[in-house]
Each structure stands twice: as structure tokens, then as C-alpha cells.
Amino acid sequence: MVAAFSICILFFYNISLAQEAHSSHPAEQQPNTKQDKEDELDVAGTILEHIRDDHSWHLWGHTSIPLPVILKTDKGLEVFSSARLSDEHHNPVVYNGNYPYQQIEGRIKVVNEDGSINAEASKKLYDFSITKNVLSMLISVALLIIVFLGVARAYKKTGVSSAPKGFQSFIEPVIIFIRDEVARPCLGHQTDRFMPFILNIFFFIWINNLLGIVPFFPGGANLSGNIAFTFTLALFTFVITNVNGKGDYWKHIFWMPGLPVPLKIFLMPIELLGVFIKAISLTIRLFANITAGHILVLSLVSLIFIFKAISASVVVVPFTVFIGLIELLVGFIQAFIFAMLSALYIGMAIEENHEQDLVL
């Protein structure tokens, strides 16, 4: 439902963007001062700006944390602060490194003297910057390591004879839930082997979903709603699934048993496609759900500015809180679904002697 809604919004935004591109310059290239915002509000642009990755971490007003930019071009590696890419009003400016760089729609491009994009040089530009999302991810990794090493230490210290205490008692039921409801039904006796991966997936997604809901530093980065992130996690599931795939798994893909030969040939490309579609569906499901939530919240808040009336907040704020609570739920559910589908795909691949074929 939410996903469908968000995709609608994305497409509508595409159309509006396309039309805008014909009529005028994109919003970022205009002087983006306060007066301008008051005169004409680009809601879609603002929302998109909030949910996409950024080279600096905006805190409040004109204060933001500059983050290191790491660029790899054919002239070598280059590291500089993202503060050099914008002026005091947060408008993009040209920084002359090995090439003249400028941020265009949040991405760093090589520009020509006249300000147009140098497409040929930009293609050879690889951006490994510590962006807002990367920093948020590193924070979440640090949080996870601190929390779980702490919990592990608590187990070592108090042993298993005493009841779990503090954070341990919050984590333990979740881990047991993941093991008993997610991993064990799919993986059977191989549960222990894949549990670390499933738990990693689950908690990594969950903590980033939660951090994404927090609207201020150190939250607010839309990491789990970024397709690169979800794609990477899906890639891990894809690799682990196919590396551990048993003979039966491959046989069901390339030569489905129990069917006439023409059908086997017909099914082969479909099944092969299915291998990739599983990973793609994982990617898009998480990305779309989390992005949808962010877009919803931002759209609701934008209503105040669209109506240009502070009284609109009477309706908008409760709605935003409501959606925020749903997001809290969705954050858990999406992490759970990602973990469960990962477990399911791995379970299907490692299963010996398929009796019936599962089509999902």
C-alpha cells in the first residue's frame, strides 16, 4: 500500500521534474535564498532533497557538518572537505581539484568552464565520499557493535544462570524471535550456520530504519531508503544463497525435474531470471517502503507550507505523529521481512531433495 503510494509519488515527481527541466533550470541552480522559498515552494524538490544522500550533514539553519569527499578520477585519488563545494548560503560552488567539481542535484560532477556538465570526465569520476548516509551507516555499525558486544559481555559476566538484565532482556527475546520464527522454519538443522548472517541483516536494517525516523542528528539519514544500501544487502543474500546452493537447487533452475523436455527448456530462463528477481525484489521492497514513509511524513509537513497557514498544523501534526508511529512498525516489519526472505531463499537453496517446488 505504502510502497505503491510512494512509487506513484516518485513517478509524479519524475513527470514534474521532466517538465521543469524543459521550462527552467533545476531548483538547485537557482539562488535558493529564503525570500525565494517563501515566494514559490518546490515541495517535490524539497522532499527529494531530504530523502537523498548528501555530502554534508545539515543540522539546523545554516549550520551543517561538512563531510570528507573522496574522489577517484583518472588523475588519481583526491580527498577534500565538502565545505569547499558550497558557499556560506549552501549554494553549490565550483571547487578546482584535479578537475573543476560541482555538486549537481546532490552528485559531484566535473564541470566545464561555462558551468555545464563535462559528461565524458564525469563518467570516469568515482565518488567514494563519506556522505551523510555513509556516516550514518558507520554510526549504526558502531552502535550495533557497542550494543551487541555489551550484551555478549553481559552474558559472559553474569552467565546464563541469572535472568537477563537491562538491554540484554530487550535483545534476547528479539534474537529468540528471529531464531524461532525466521531462521528455524526456513533453515532447519542448518540454522546455527546462517544465524549470524540473518541476525546481522535484521539488526543492521532495523537500526538504520529507526535512525532514519529520528529527524535530527545522528538520525535523519535515509540510509535504508537508499537503493544502494538495500541493493548491497540484497547482494549479500544473493551471493550467500547461490554460493551455498546445493545440486538440487541448480537442478530446479536449469532442468526442472518431473516435467516434459519442452517445458524444461521453457522454464529454464524463467527460473534463471527468478534467481535475480529475488534479489531485486529484496532491494526494491525495503527501498520503497522506507522511502515511502519518509515521503509521507515530509509531504504531510509540507502541507503547512503549501497552505501557507500555521493552523494547518492542527491537522498535520497528529497525522505526522501517526505516520511516524506506523513508520516505527514498518521499520521493524521491513527488517523482519528482509531477514525472513533471506532465510527463506537460503533455506530453499540449501535444501536437499525438494519434494515440491516452492515458487515465490
Added chain:
Amino acid sequence: MLLEVNPLVLPDLGLVVWSTLAFLILMWVLGKFGWKPIMKAISEREQGISDSLATAEKVRAEMAQLKSDNEILLVQAREERAQILKEAKEIKDKMINEAKDQAKDAAAKIMQDTQQAIENQKMAAIIDLKNQIGHMVVEVSEKILRRELADKAEQEHYIKQLTDEIKMN
């Protein structure tokens, strides 16, 4: 191109690389120092809980067994007590009866002896009486015979006197 590809659905290479790195770090660190001890501890705890439950069940069964044993003992003790009481009562009754019999026997014997003694005394008294009467008769006869018929009246009077004397005795 009417619909440009939205920049949102284009994965950034940088973020992919960093995510991979972060996830690998997480897998390594948590896999080694986090999940392994936690999972081990949790399964140990579960094992411990199920063991404790089994032990508790066993102890409960033992307690029930002990309780039923106790009850059996109690019933046995009660039966024994009743038995002992019954026996004691029997012994008591027996002793009383014996005592009664003995007393009866003794009383009878005493009575018999007494009667015997009475009889003996009576016989002795009768013999004694007989002897005295004989003696008196002899004495009276002697005196009568000595006076020899002096006077009829006198005789009569004398006889009367003698008889009176007897009476006096």
C-alpha cells in the same frame, strides 16, 4: 526520454562500496564476538531451563511418592495403634476376670473354712454340753439317791430346788 530515471533509484557506487565494507566489518566483529557468545548463552539458558523444569518435575514426582508413602505409613500406624489398643483391652478384661475368679475362689474357700470351723465349734459345744448335762444328771441323781426318800414332800422340794439350781446355771 519522457520519464527520466529518477536519481533515487540509481545506486551510488560509493555507498555500495561503503555498505559492503560496513556489512563485512559487522559480520566479522559481531559474528566473532557478538552472535557466537550470545547464541551460545541463549541455547545454554534454554537447555538450563528445560533441565530445571525436568528436575522440578522429577522432584515433584518424588514428593508425591513420599507423600503417598507417608500416608501408607500413617494408615499402618493407625491400624497398629488400634490393634494394640484392642489387645490391651483384651488383656485388661482377662486380668479382671482372672482376678474376679481368684477372688471368688478365695471367698468360697474362706466361707468353706469358716463353715467348717463353725461346724467344729458347734460340735465341740454340743459335746461339751452333752458332757455337762450328763455330769449334772449324774450329780443330781447322786444327791437324790443320797437323801433316800426321807420325805416325800421334802424330796419333791429338793428336786425342785435342784432343778432351780440347774436353771441358775
